[in-house]
Amino acid sequence: MKMMKTATMAFVTLVAMTATAHVPALESFETKPILADLKDLRALNIPVLAKDERIEVGYAIVTPVMQQRIQERAHQVGKCGGFEDLTLDMHIQGTGFNSILDSLAAIQEKNALYERAPFAALSLEKNGTIEAAMTEVSEDNLRSYVTWLSSFPSRSNRDAEPNRHVVEMKTRLEAMLAEATIPYEISEINHTSTKQRTLKVRLVGSERPNEIVVLGGHLDSINQSWGGGKTAPGADDNASGSANLIEALRIMMTKAQPKRTVEFFWYAxxxxxxxxxxxxxxxxxxxxxxxxxxxxxxxxxxxxxxELVIGSMTDFTSSWLRDYLKAANETYIHARIVDDKCGYGCSDHASWNRQGYPALMPFEATFSKSNKNIHTTRDVISPESNFKHSAAYTKIALVMGMDLANSTARQPY
Ligand SMILES: [Zn+2]
Incomplete structure (x- = not known):
């Protein structure tokens, strides 16, 4: 069965590549250096060129077919992303990759030390403005943003028109931001590794603009079902997180200017x-x-x-920010937080973590209980979609944008 699947997989990939041969998506034809979950690489018999057993991360150079198989496996086990592309680090040869793994392990070790230390739990002082902002989160708005984003046939970076939704979303955000009462900048970011662009909105800090709180999620979607066509509505993955950020921005843009800069990203x-x-x-x-x-x-x-059970991913995230989430939850959100893991590269927080920045990844459920319809045509709004549940994630973004961005708190290690 496994052999059959692998053979079918390779066939589908070849068909897909042939079908898109006229589309200038060069990245899909190249081998890539990547970091991925060691368990995934081993399960797929992909040669591991360097590894760190402590953090279960491996380095490999993969062909397009191998990439497809990693993405497929990630999909089977319920992950969104499956690996981190290291093409930008191509200049690092041989043992250079060991230093990447070593620094990743060192970051994890610092987080583990903090977790073991007998600190008093973090707590937040309740603020009336933030509490009032929580009540402004609209489930109807979230539903309408998700409906709109999932109406595009695909938001894939390998689509023939990979920026159609990016351009339309920028237009919509500009219209919304016309009502903003605090200074902002909106921009599209070009990339070298893909033709798709990232959308960014920056709310400039009033007192310490150089200190930045990043609120992000990916705007692209994908269809990885075998022979399932190319339609990739991506309602849950990740129109939902993208919608949470739009709603947080809508509420924040008419409040007091934060002391720190807050940057919203919808990644490509x-x-x-x-x-x-x-x-x-x-x-x-x-x-x-x-x-x-x-x-x-x-x-x-x-x-x-x-409902209102949030999975907080503990791998490649900041122990301090996970404590902060628990404190924010206690004071403002009133959900239940359950710690879990999702493996290396399951989403964009891994990119920031690898550069040494403190990251947080609150997820819709514990990893094994997450939506099995992602990366298929079935990832649409359904009777199981729960906008009350989703609203809690906008509230997390609001607390970070209105409490953390108005404080001097930072990771103490
Ligand atoms: Zn995703």
Whole structure:
């Protein structure tokens, strides 16, 4: 059965490549250096060129067929992304990749030390303005944003028109931001690894504009079902997280200007190896930007572990921010937070974490209970979609944008 699947997989990939041969999506024909979950690489018999057993991450150079198989496996086990494209680090040869793995392990170790330390739990002081903002989150708005985004046939970075939805969303955000009462900038970010662009909105900080709180999610979608056509509505993955961010921006833009800068990102090409976020995080590190926290919202619509049960991913995220989430939940959100893991490269937070920035990944459920219809034509709004559940993730973004961005708190390690 497994052999059959593999053979079918290769065939489908070849068919797909032939079918899109006239589309100038060069990235799909190249071998790539990647970081991925060691278990996934081993299960697929992909040669691992360097690895770190402590963090279960491996480095490999993969062909397009291997990439497809990793994405397919990630899909089978319920992950959104499956690997991080390291093409930008191509200049690092041989043991250079060991240093990437070593620094990843060192980041994980610092987080583990913090977790073991006997600190008092974090708590937030309740603020009336933030509490009032929680009540402004509209489930109807979330539904209408998800309906609109999932109406595009595909938002894939390998689509013939990979920026149609990006351009339309920028137009919509500009119309919305016309009502903003605080200074903002909106821009599209070009990438070298994909033709798709990332959309960014920056709310400039009033007192410490160089300190940045990032609120992000990927805007692209993908269809990985075998022979299932190319339609990729991606309602849960990730129109939902994208909608949470639009709603948080709508509410924040008429409130007091935050002391720190808040940057919203709708990333390009996450499904093809975290392409947009990897370039952005790498550039921010090179520019020595002071990113104090990164929120990643990717899949928030399917309450697989129960309504208002949030999976907080503990691998390749900041222990401090996970504590912060628990405190924010206690004070403002009133959901239930359950710790879980999703493996390396399951979403864009991995890009920021690898550059040393503190990241947080609250997910729609525990990993094993998440939506099984992602990456297929069936990822549409259904009776199981729960906008009350999804609204909690906009509230997380609001607390980070209105509390953390008005404080001096930062990761203490
Ligand atoms: Zn996703």
């Amino acid at each position: 090409g996450e499904e093809s190896g975290l392409l947009g976020s990897a370039e952005i995080a790498k550039q921010y590190k090179a520019d020595k930007k002071d990113v104090v926290a990164v929120l990643q919202l990717d899949m928030t619509l399917f309450p697989g572990s129960g």
